[in-house]
Amino acid sequence: MPADGARAAPAGAAPSPAADQVARLADKYFLKTKDTVGRFGDVDVTYAVFMRRPVICTPRLAVAWLEAMAAARGVAFDIRLRYPEGAWVGAGEPLMMLSGPLYHLVDLETIYLQKLGPACVAAYNAYQMCVDLPNVSFLAMDARHCAGQEMADMMAYAASVGSTAAKRDSGARGFIGNATDATAHHFGNAQGMGTMPHALIGYAGSTVRAAEMYHEAFPDEPMTVLVDYFAQEVTDALAVCRRFPEMAAAGRLSFRLDTHGGRYVEGLDLNSSYAILDRRAPRAIKGYRTETELRHLVGTGVSAAAIWHLRVQLDEAGFQAARIVASSGFTPAKCKAMAIAEVPVDVIGTGSYLPETWTETYATADIVAYDGNPSVKVGREFLLRYLDR
Numbered sequence: 001m002p003a004d005g006a007r008a009a010p011a012g013a014a015p016s017p018a019a020d021q022v023a024r025l026a027d028k029y030f031l032k033t034k035d036t037v038g039r040f041g042d043v044d045v046t047y048a049v050f051m052r053r054p055v056i057c058t059p060r061l062a063v064a065w066l067e068a069m070a071a072a073r074g075v076a077f078d079i080r081l082r083y084p085e086g087a088w089v090g091a092g093e094p095l096m097m098l099s100g101p102l103y104h105l106v107d108l109e110t111i112y113l114q115k116l117g118p119a120c121v122a123a124y125n126a127y128q129m130c131v132d133l134p135n136v137s138f139l140a141m142d143a144r145h146c147a148g149q150e151m152a153d154m155m156a157y158a159a160s161v162g163s164t165a166a167k168r169d170s171g172a173r174g175f176i177g178n179a180t181d182a183t184a185h186h187f188g189n190a191q192g193m194g195t196m197p198h199a200l201i202g203y204a205g206s207t208v209r210a211a212e213m214y215h216e217a218f219p220d221e222p223m224t225v226l227v228d229y230f231a232q233e234v235t236d237a238l239a240v241c242r243r244f245p246e247m248a249a250a251g252r253l254s255f256r257l258d259t260h261g262g263r264y265v266e267g268l269d270l271n272s273s274y275a276i277l278d279r280r281a282p283r284a285i286k287g288y289r290t291e292t293e294l295r296h297l298v299g300t301g302v303s304a305a306a307i308w309h310l311r312v313q314l315d316e317a318g319f320q321a322a323r324i325v326a327s328s329g330f331t332p333a334k335c336k337a338m339a340i341a342e343v344p345v346d347v348i349g350t351g352s353y354l355p356e357t358w359t360e361t362y363a364t365a366d367i368v369a370y371d372g373n374p375s376v377k378v379g380r381e382f383l384l385r386y387l388d389r
Contacts (some may be wrong), residue, residue, distance in 0.1 A: 126162030
C-alpha cells in the first residue's frame with residue numbers, strides 16, 4: 001500500500017523492466033542456473049531477502065515487479081513481507097520471505113534486489129533527517145543526481161516512505177514534495193515544486209529583478225528567491241522584502257540559502273559565526289563532538305550560524321514572517337548538527353538522503369529451503385530461524 005498521503009503510481013504504468021528484458025539484465029550465473037534447473041527438474045524454494053545494515057522497510061517497488069513477473073510467467077509467488085512498509089528492520093533480519101518455483105525465481109534476483117536495497121537505505125536516511133528536524137519541511141531535490149528516471153522514481157518513493165514513518169513516530173512535518181512532476185505522486189502531489197535556479201538570477205542580472213520577473217510570470221504563487229548568487233545574501237533578501245512587502249508580511253516570500261562551501265555568508269566570518277551561535281544556541285558550540293559537526297555549525301557555506309544570521313537580519317528589519325529555505329549538502333549528519341543548533345529554518349531542500357556509501361545498499365537473497373527442506377550455505381544458518389515466522 002502507498003505511504004500515508006502518497007499516491008500510487010500512475011494507472012497503466014508497465015512494470016520496468018518488462019518480462020522480455022529480464023534475460024538481458026540478469027546476472028549470467030542466474031541464467032545458467034535457470035537452464036540447468038530446466039534440464040534436471042524444478043523445485044520449490046524459499047528465499048530469505050535481507051540487508052547487512054539497519055534500514056527502513058521500503059519493498060513496494062520490488063514486490064510490484066515480482067508480482068508482475070509472476071503474472072507474465074503464469075505462476076504464483078508467495079511473497080511474505082515480515083515487516084510493514086515504513087518499519088525499522090535490523091541488520092541481517094529478512095525483510096521478506098519469497099517462495100515459488102526455482103526455475104521462475106532464480107533469474108529475477110538481480111533486478112528485485114536492485115529495486116529493494118537502495119530504496120531501503122534512502123528511506124532510512126530520509127527518516128533520520130525528518131526525525132532530527134521535526135519542525136522543518138523537506139523537499140526532495142535529488143532528481144538531477146540520480147542515474148536516470150528509474151532511480152529517480154525509486155528515491156522519491158523512498159523519501160516518501162521515510163517521511164511517513166517519521167510523521168508516525170515523531171510527528172515530523174517530513175517531506176512535502178519534490179522537484180519533478182514525474183515522481184510527485186509519491187508525495188500526494190500532482191506536480192513537482194520549485195521556483196528559481198541560479199540561472200534565472202544570472203539571466204535577470206540582479207536578484208530583485210529575477211524576483212520581479214518570476215512574480216510577473218507566476219503572480220498567484222508564493223515565491224522562494226535564491227540570494228547567494230552575488231554573495232549578498234542579507235542585502236538581496238532585504239531588498240526583495242522591500243520590493244514585495246505584502247508578500248513578506250503574508251509569509252509568502254522565502255529566501256533560499258545555497259551558499260557554496262568556499263566562502264562565508266555575507267556578514268559572517270569564523271569569529272562572528274561563533275558569536276551568533278553563542279548568543280542564539282550556546283549549547284551547540286559547547287556540545288559539538290566532531291570536526292564535521294563544527295564545520296556544519298560555524299564553517300563556510302550554509303552553516304547553522306549562517307541560517308541564524310539571516311533570520312536575525314530579517315527580523316530586525318521587520319520581516320519576521322519571511323521564511324528561510326536552506327540547501328547545499330544537507331545530509332543526515334548535517335541535519336543532526338542543525339537540530340543541535342535549533343536553527344530557525346522553515347524548509348530544507350535536499351538530495352543527500354540518497355545513499356552516500358553505495359555498498360551499504362546491497363540487498364542479499366539466500367535460498368533457505370528446497371522443496372520444504374531447510375538448507376543454506378555455511379555462515380548463513382541464522383536465516384533458518386525465519387522459515388516458520
